[in-house]
Amino acid sequence: MVRFQHRFHGIQLYLDQYNAEDETALDIKQGVHDDGETIAVKMLHHMPGLDDQQFEKEYLNLASLQHHNIVKLVGYCHETQREYVPYNGKMVLCDKTNRALCFEYMQNGSLDNFLQDEFSGHNWDTRYAVIKGICDGLKYLHEELQPPIYHLDLKPANILLDENMTAKIADFGLSKLYGDGLTQITTSSVGTFGYLPPEYIDRQLVSNKLDIFSLGVIIIKIMTGHKGYSQIADMSAREFIDHVHANWRNRLQETSSDALESYAEQVKTCIQIALSCVESDRHNRPSIGDIISKLNETETLTQLSRALVINPGGSTSGGKLTKLxxxxxxxxxxxxxxxxxxxxxxxxxxxxxxxxxxxxxxxxxxxxxxxxxxxxxxxxxxxxxxxxxxxxxxxxxxxxxxxxxxxxxxxxxxxxxxxxxxxxxxxxxxxxxxxxxxxxxxxxxxxxxxxxxxxxxxxxxxxxxxxxx
Structure with missing residues (x-):
């Protein structure tokens, strides 16, 4: 069992199942704050070249992020020990520092655990709330921070869900601060295969449109599951939109309310947005501000539909709508x-x-x-x-x-x-x-x-x- 003494906020952690011999591992474990609050602890081991000053700078960058769709960083812990290690055929005594970042605890784990097709798993309301939450978090990073932050590794495993299924963006290990609208060529490795756009794969170009491409992949998987996403290659964009729309419309009809038409239209808008995000030409992808505006428009229509009721004997096509x-x-x-x-x-x-x-x-x-x-x-x-x-x-x-x-x-x-x-x-x-x-x-x-x-x-x-x- 290893004890870490927190440097800033008096956090003390007692973690078991920690393998001190695994120097290259990155583990996320459950810990306890001094005030009794459960927190998530991300262990960072064997980080050569990262001194305390660099680490604190990175910590302060993360701690400055304050948004309800960004996982909150509550502190960090570190411990330095002197131990013998092999070096040039000899055993030498050196300082070894273990570090950990402490985050708010997300009871439902990662989005990766909840990706299913249109006919099973969570209903449309829950999936839409997750989509909107991710978009709100990304808008904060791209358009509300100065300078903006590009996440560079958006994927379901880095979207965490709290007890109410609120989506929060996590894991900023590859994130970069960039000037407005800046596109750069990088020699560093970023992202995860399957969520990276063509301009990065071919030319190592990094811009805010890299995150937009990743977002599009995530939205498609939220709506259709892993297998549904693979169907894109077998259909035209129009065929894929119609296919996903029809599947969700069938499910919505089974549990539908008077707002069926507005929900079905919201589904269609979301899949259209997702496909525009994965355009091969980054200039054709929307900004996160554009995406939020379109989502807000669908919410207005849906909320209006729910605020109206159908007269007895009426129908959605011919019934008279009456105010509540x-x-x-x-x-x-x-x-x-x-x-x-x-x-x-x-x-x-x-x-x-x-x-x-x-x-x-x-x-x-x-x-x-x-x-x-x-x-x-x-x-x-x-x-x-x-x-x-x-x-x-x-x-x-x-x-x-x-x-x-x-x-x-x-x-x-x-x-x-x-x-x-x-x-x-x-x-x-x-x-x-x-x-x-x-x-x-x-x-x-x-x-x-x-x-x-x-x-x-x-x-x-x-x-x-x-x-x-």
Missing amino acids: RTPTKVGSWGGLNIGTMHDIDDIPQRLRSMTIRSGDCIDTLSFSYINQAGKIITAGPWGGGRGRGHPTIVLGPSEILKEVSGTVYQNEEVCSLKFVTNVRTYGPYGGRTRVPGYPFSAEVPEGNSIVGFFVRSSHVINSIGIYMM
Whole structure:
């Protein structure tokens, strides 16, 4: 058993089944943080030429990545021992350093374990959420960081899944920092065969379009499994799109809802995007921003379809579409006579996203929803605009908000919030140092969901209420 003492955050790890004789191995094991949290530990052995300064630089690059679709690096560990090793026919005494990176623990392992064809395995909602999560993470690396980061080894084994099947990009061992739009020729080996584009195989060209090619392969395998991907060589692009679309449409019909047509269209868009990603000419591949825009368009159509119901006796082709009932206001909780009242002007049909800024309390809230006309409406930001920003919560196509809970401090301000959907829990946000306030909880009945909010705010959110339908 080997003990590593962490240098930064007081992490101590006790790992068994560690083979100290295997100097070239790279192992990922389960460890425990001092606070009791389970973490993943990636063992790095025998790295000649990598000194402490280089290692810490790489560590800081990884630690700076903060996105809900990027596996979070929580720290690193190292241990140096003096031992005899053979050198030029002699045994010499030298320092040997073992290092390990510590990441958040991902309960469902890698995406590689979940790739199946259209007729088995996870449903479309889950697969689409994985696709969108990977794309969101890649957009963060390519377009939201300065300088951007190219992953260079995207593949299912490097996409990890948490307990809620949220996809997170992992393993940045080959990643490079590049200037905007830069294409380089490299002599270093990158990537994994089967996920590398022609320009790298033939000319060792590296650009952001290398990751896009890898993404296309991954999306195809998510939608069709390993065997389905191999069928590309036997069909034209049009034939492959029609084949995958028809297979998924058949499965969706078995469990379909009123949103069958919009889901089928979303499937078609995803496979079209994937094939455009694996174009042999890198200039014809889309940017990750373009991909996200197309996915968002499909989500809008799907969310609108779910926000409408078919009249009895109607059909998707000829039935009359009728708006859902008017939502009900419930609450509010907090300082009822403090701050300025903020409410929405349109009648919400479906909640789409939420954005929070928080510190000791909830500083700012904004959200978007779909109104009765099918338009996306943004409300806020309401509040003071201070505090730490959190990644926007974007609800999946079949994800609905079921519960909002939190605490209120001295009946004057909302000091923490937590959101619970039918898929996962977000938060809690806020309440970092302040003494906990009075708890509140708003959980809607079965068959209902939370579709919007109204608040009172000053420099913080003083009170919050919900729209339920």
